[in-house]
Amino acid sequence: MVARTADTLTSPALALREGDGGAVLEASGDWTIETIGAMDRQVRDIAAAYKPSQLQLDVSGLGRVDTSGAYMLGRPLREGDDPVRETVFRGEHPSAARLISEVHARMWHGTPPEPPGWGLKKLLTRLGAGTEHILEEAWDTFGFFGHTLTTLGASLLNPTRLRWTPTVHLMETVGINALPIIAALSFFIGAVVAFMGASLLETFGAAIFTVDLVGISVLREFGVLITAIMLAGRSDSAFTASIGSMKMQQEVDAMRVIGLDPYEVLVVPRVIACVVMAPLLTLAAMLAGLFGGLLVSWVTLDVSPSYFLTRLQNVIDWTHFMVGMSKAPVFGLVIAIIGCRQGMKVGGDVESLGQRTTASVVQAIFMVIVIDALFALMYLEADI
Template structure:
């Protein structure tokens, strides 16, 4: 008999279900056809598989039969084998024991203790991160003081390069952003103030909002997205390629060569970018006030000079070096945390941007509370 012939199967209906009588060899050659015929059978009632007339039976056909039985039993149907020879029974038992059994871990309810543990982990991670940043701050200040004592070690060329990349490269996007923010503030403010006949106070709204808060805050957020990611990518790539280890082998201090020029460039250029944002924001607000409210540029400037306290400008500019220090420290710290693969580099780059923006916003909130307490 040809083993590659399709398996013969007779179907009989009994009082309790189906009786499938298999005949002929059941081997790997026709296991697929056997599985197809078994799957075609109706899935209601008990099933009896009669193997009395089966000659050869190998593991492939046994796997098909055992899998069929398991599927039906999981659906709540009874499947029995009859007419088994001793060798067939042993083979079916061996295949059944060899099938992998799915393991499901018991689901434990999420308790209040688990919630406290999660909160504790988050707090511990935040404290650890803050301590690491403080360590980087101390390292930066120590290396900066060293370069002041030994000017020959200062990387002036690197400082100029990073200042150009961080400051000059960000001027277009910062100027456009601030201009549009001024336009939006003037438009929205005029819509609300017109209801009370107080359109002229839109100048005060624009001036205080931009000079005190929005100008430097939004500038810092843009710089955080551009610079924190670039610092992390550059330093992380150097660490991946073991360039930092090579620098140490050459007797060069990575903190002096990599951290000090980058962070110092941010501290120098961010206040300048803040001034650019202030000017462009006032320009956009003045233009929209002229178009929408008819406030002439001369009247806008007069109201701006007479009604705006210089403290608003000072408060905005005082924040800039602190924001720059935060962004630079987070970017350099994230770069040093990169491991030796590209996945780690991408994860730390995105993490640096998120952390830098979050830290800048938290610092701005702290500044607002501080200046409110001292009456500024």
């Protein structure tokens, strides 16, 4: 079979014959993707000069036509979403009229522009759409969470299904590589809390209580919060980007084709890495924050390190440490679930990847703050 080339095609032509109250377009030649480029300007001029109801198309002299040619021939005949009228065609052609109508019927004509202004109706519409989107996101996240827990439980019951090599590698990426930045931030947070506490409490002659302030705030809140926020900004975005890029390149679909469960291969190792490393990072953040408070207390209040540590041990109850550590695995689980879910939702374009990565970080930080508030209310009611 000889392949058809542009040399075997006849150049298209479009003649315009004026009539009573309208015009007839006489198409001739081959209207295919290889030949129609030169006709674009003439077709646009005709579409601008006449209304679709004033035109008819004579297809009796038309040669070969494909969907591209049908799209261009039908451009002057289209009127919004209304189907092309059968009476608009003249002459006989085996496929032109049907192809033009089919192309028009399957076109996406776009959504009509929204009316300008900020009326009450539009405000309520936008508010309702936003609320619906939030509820859908929450529902999908709970569904993803349940699916992940089911897969994780099945893997734990059969440890041979766990992928230890990527899990250990992710532990290094999530935990060890993040340790310097988390420790540095926690150190400065502890130093700032101690400096502000010393400045305020010294006014009342109670500067020594700076040790208590640093101990409670770092052990109970700041250590775990700094860790969770850094995980959300650093690791969560990496999870979404890595899974999303695999989704764009159809690697996730390829996993399903060869019989691999993407949740077991991609999601479970990240969940385990975050849940295991979050408490260890939180412990490092607490130690760094206390060290920052110790240095500031030593410099500004002349509190020796030995006295700082002694008072910290005698005054600060271990429950504050346990409260902070109890939040860490929960934060790690939530952060991993959100990052992996957003990665699985990435579409086929780079814009979708960017939007999902941004949404991943924002949602993770938001949920960390909300869950921390719920923990605070729960421990307050339990008097812990």
